[in-house]
Amino acid sequence: MLKNIGLLILCFHMSVLSAQTIGNSKFSIIEGNQVVSVLIDKSDSKVVSIASNIFAEDVFEISGKKPKIISKSSKESNVIIAGTIGKNKIIDQLISSGKIEVSDIKGDWERYSIQLVDNPIKGIKKALIIVGSDRRGTAYGILELSRKMGVSPWEWWADVTPEKKENITISIQNERSKRPSVKYRGVFLNDEDWGLQRWAALNFEPETGDMGPKTYAKVFELLLRLRANTIWPAMHSSTKPFYSFPKNKIVADNYAIVIGTSHAEPMLSNINTEWNHDTMGEYRYDTNSETIKKLFTKRVKETADFDGIYTTGMRGEHDSPMIVGEDDTDAQVKLLERVITDQRAILKKETKKNPNTIPQAFVPYKEVLNYYQSGLKLPEDITLVWTDDNYGYIRQLSNPEEQKRPGGAGVYYHTSYWGRPHDYLWLNSTNPVLMWEEMSKAYQFQSRDIWILNCGDIKPHEYNIELFLDMAWNMDDFEKSSSVKSHMNNWATREFGSHSATEITNVLFENNRLAYIRRPEFMAWSQVEPVTKAGETELTQYHYGDEVSARIKNYQDIIDTTEKLYENIDGNRKDAFFQLVYYPIIGASKLNQKWLYNFKNKFTAQQDRQSANYFREQSNAAFHRIEKETDYYNTKLQQGKWNHIMTMAPRFLPVFSKPAMSQVDTKEKASLGLALEGYQMEVNDEIINSYANVLPVFNSYTDSKYFIDVFVKGEGEVNWEATPKADWITLSEKKGMINGYIGETEKRLWVSIDWAKVPKGENKKEAPLGHDFQLIPPSFKVNSAIDFISNGKTTSIGVSVYNPEFESLKNYNGFVEDKGYVSINAENFTRKKDGKQAQWQVFEGIGYTNKVITALPRNTKSITDIEKIKTNSAVLEYDFYTFNFGEVSVNLQAVPTHAPHAGIGVHYAVSIDNAEPVIVDFQTFGRSETWKENVLKNATVKSVKQIVNTAGKHTLKIWMVDAGVMLDQVLIDLGGWKKSYAFPKETVKK
Structure with missing residues (x-):
């Protein structure tokens, strides 16, 4: 599986090096019984000898044959000559004789040259010559050969075992390294x-x-x-x-x-x-x-x-x-x-x-x-x-x-x-x-x-x-931001082969995305200095599809992917995969699931759901999985090489402990319970055949869908059946059995709408002048219900859909109001205009949506004068459509960076339609409470008031004031946004 790893590594590291190239050839390090020697000067720096021996050990790990480190030349077909200018007599002779050229690296900082030279000195036919401008430059040049052979820098520290080969031949591009970017x-x-x-x-x-x-x-x-x-x-x-x-x-x-x-x-x-x-x-x-x-x-x-x-x-x-x-x-x-x-x-x-x-x-x-x-x-x-x-x-x-x-x-x-x-x-x-x-x-x-x-x-x-x-x-x-993903893909190729590199990169990026939204170590909602107990989560369980359950699923998806990858990794790289990919992902996932299932346990126990006990078991299982994997890391991996290196509970903080759980114990006879998206409490089943228990309004322009939890209360099993009272109501399941003893104790049903079958509302040019989205005039709403039947008892759940035909929305592509808000991912602008000095650029792999947008270059002079902002600054425009009007809150979520220095801040300017721009400041100072909230969430949210003067089409404008401020999401709240950790998903017209 790893036959071409050497070539892949060469490509990776030549990309990283970006050296000047002057030709290409092959050089044999091991060929049959011929083993290259490394010729150094004893008077050179000790690090040259150390690097040469590291290289020789790498060769031995690959081939079982070890190059000699010599200080006197002898008759050999091939030899590596390595030394520092002014510290190696042979190198200095080759320079003075004109056989090697080093004028562009001489006297510089940590640079090296790698050159192939025929007949460099008497008795040697061909030499691979490594010249360093100083002692570290020479060492880096020598160890570049290890990279070219496919040896990972993590060969020892992460047990990236080199692939075994009988012969070792490397491609050599005569090259001169650049001066390091950072000294x-x-x-x-x-x-x-x-x-x-x-x-x-x-x-x-x-x-x-x-x-x-x-x-x-x-x-x-x-x-x-x-x-x-x-x-x-x-x-x-x-x-x-x-x-x-x-x-x-x-x-x-x-x-x-x-x-x-x-x-x-x-x-x-x-x-x-x-x-x-x-x-x-x-x-x-x-x-x-x-x-x-x-x-x-x-x-x-x-x-x-x-x-x-x-x-x-x-x-x-x-x-x-x-x-x-x-x-x-x-x-x-x-x-x-x-x-x-x-x-x-x-x-x-x-x-x-x-x-x-x-x-x-x-x-x-x-x-x-x-x-x-x-x-x-x-x-x-x-x-x-x-x-x-x-x-x-x-x-x-x-x-x-x-x-x-x-x-x-x-x-x-x-x-x-x-x-x-x-x-x-x-x-x-x-x-x-x-x-x-x-x-x-x-x-x-x-x-x-x-x-x-x-x-x-x-x-x-x-x-x-x-x-x-x-x-x-x-x-x-x-x-570019995409350079990170390319770098990671090359890294994964080097460590695990091209056959799995893309999938490894993608699963690591998803793990990073989830950790960006909330680090695993912050999932208990506790703080330190002083240490506080676990707190209440900000994740909602009953709005916007249930943030807790969605996060559980996201982590289960990467667990499944990682476990599958682990099974298929080549044997000599399994231990490396465990350290570099498997343990970090499983650890993060299980720490999350431990707390997420704990949140589910507490929430469902309040409704006497038998599923609370299942969630308790899942939380405990996640805790024990972390114990198991950590024990393996310390005691079994590499026969105990890493024993004591990994602690699953640094400082024994509450986030690492087994959470306190609720248990539902009851002797009551089993009965059916229902819980609806949008409601913290379960359905009141004393209200029979009524629309008092109603799902949030389904909006044809966003193709909404919502969940209903069907669960068992008490001991025993319950059969249930759901009957939509209209053919346009679609259910993910229509009947089943739930059991309070074993097996499935609850089921989440998804309700969606077949819009082709829904009667159309009135055809008007504009939207109604409503105020509360739930109180839209009847001519625009169609009502029906779903009857849930169990043990001879029927509970009706109201279904209300919003399905008008507005001429103004027929050919409209943009964002629309849904349930009293408009949600926008910042990178999905309708139009953009670059400024005279700054241009908009999207960064990939960061932010809640995995993309943010910012104006570059970062050292662009700030524009703070309102008139100059309107005429000269870069601007993003987002078209959106509302069914309500009045004063709204425009919430901007940005990455919580700080001002680089006085004169450049952390600002945007915002307006709706032709209103005067309002400047928004994201800067925090010191270790304030706002700063703490920002770094725990990796987000800063600022809100400004604007006026939406009529229902219908509008444009949100966001101007650059300071370059480099990374905008993540926007939420225009017309009064309908409910409490949630993240903004709801985008409300894009379908």
Whole structure:
């Protein structure tokens, strides 16, 4: 099944590389008994030897034969010569003799050239020559050969076992890599308490009982394979400080990995575990600066000869604000400026270098951003590392003046987080297209010096880590939102073969879509700090087709697809599939279903439905499925290789527990119960042969359909029959049996209308001037009923249809009112007009509808003057038709991004027909309640009042005020919208 995987991988990685090509040929690594050797120079950097040995091990895993790493040339047909300019004598000779050309990479940052040369030196017929502009460039070039052989960067970390081959021949395009898009690219190992540290201490590295040099060596190997160069080491109190193991910094240097530290760890020091209150006093710079400076000085002395990025500034302990004597912003700013001045003095003294030549970062995280915005003076050579709000939305980016700073800028981004309003530490629930959009924006605003991804425990963040680092390596390959899906498809092809790649990509995208609407970790509607109990869901169970049941079905669909895929994955990739696809999807699905079935249990128990007990069982089964899969991950997968890596309940929060359930116990005789869409309570069966129990109005222009739940109350079985009283009423089922003991305890029937058989209403040019959609004049409504018969008792359910013929709607294509609202997916505009500077673009794979629309480029100057908005700005138009009129609420749902900087906001302008545009502002500030609601829902909704002055045709206009604001959905509420989590589905004329 994976015969062509090498070629597929080559195509994938050449796409990612976007190198300049100068020809094409073949090179044999293994041919029969001939095994290529790798010729390096002992005086070259250690990482060159390490990368060569990684490559040799990869060859051995594929073929069972291992290339020799040699430092002296010998007579061989083929050889690989790998080295760094100025560090390898043979390479330097080849350059001076003109046999290889390196002028365009020499002296540049982390670049490499791969060239095939005949008779390069005496005794060698053909050489594959890898030249690096520096030590990391050489290592990346060597490991590019592993990629070309089909070896995944996740070969060890996700057990992507290489395909076995007797011979290995790779296609070689003489190529020169581009300079990386981002200078320092890496990850932050964080919140390691729940997996990575436990796994290292109890399984992988018990000799140190912690994350020591053996663990970090495997992490650094992964970073090299992913063409990363930077790490912020794990820093929680459960983990010994990185520098407490003297070998750690040696291993990092051997692998050419740059060490940095987070916003709470100034000067490469780990305050969580290195600050001892008993011996060092309080961690306060205003009262204890000399002791703090001693710690900084010690660390600089220890690291002066190694590659590092020194985090400047200071926060408090344990990710808290800095303590100062005076609780005012001016005092905090002045103290922070003093801290930075002292830190730079220490750097100058201990390194004997000018501080402006030493990599430094300033991370304006949480309250520190306020200090920076309040006028903190920061040396121009320090890199500004902007942060997201912990939920994937970057809080601020460099303005035009800041973009000129020699220190440049970067981004610290989260796909894992511990904190308010709720953690997401278990699964990778950050939408990759959202990450692409935010990092693309950062790149456009010149944040290109440091990119760090908080990836928690590494697992299960594998795909997003690779996407993040591939973007940092070459952002040119990610110009459009569709680039993410292409990247994922190529990734799935490399890992699992072309036969299943598309289906894997689609199921992962659907999993991401559902997680975007509500992360699995947020499904208990609880919060943290302080931890609250599970709350009431915002998902409705009786409006708009039942959001809870729809979500259960959506997750069951991807469970079914994933299980089927798992069965058909090739044996050597099943363990990889379990880690990269199966466990994340099953985990997310079952955590959702656990709570969704719990919501069903509580709702149906209120109506004494016997089905409440079934839903309780399904919720418990989902909980136990998570237990089962997690146990397999830890104890059975790869014979226990990953034992302790996966915890299904980080911090033991309520969302991970088995929910409290209701049980229906009754000795009453079985009877039939009915519940209708649109009603929270069951049908009142004391009202016989009446239209008091009526379904929502069926609208011929939207082809509505609604559900009726048929359920059993009490013990025993019940036969039922449903008889429509008109031939135009269609039921999904007309009779059946439900049983309170076993089997089916309830049935959902769908009621729809055969519009060809419904009598037409009056033919008029315009709609009636109604006010309440349920009170449409009789001439436009047709009424009938469905009789439900059980045990000799008949209950009538009213059916009312709206089926007029309006001349004005005969050839109309657009949105129409239904039940007192108009619902629109923002990407489905009727017309659009691009502005003089900005153009509308649809992003795929993000938003509640899986598409959003925005105006680009993001750095377009904002238009805030109303007259200029009407004449110059880009505009979207949506035609809609109403049967009512009066004051309406136009609700805009957008992706909850933040303003990039002062001068560019998060606004749209809105009007209906020819009304004056009203500007809508989506910006939130700090950690407000609105911000919390937004990040928990991945949505921000703002409402403006408008007038619909007559029933009939109208046009909603939405103007760009600020570019880059992603519009997701629109709902025009004429008074009929009921409570729901998401907007109802589009009301498009059928």
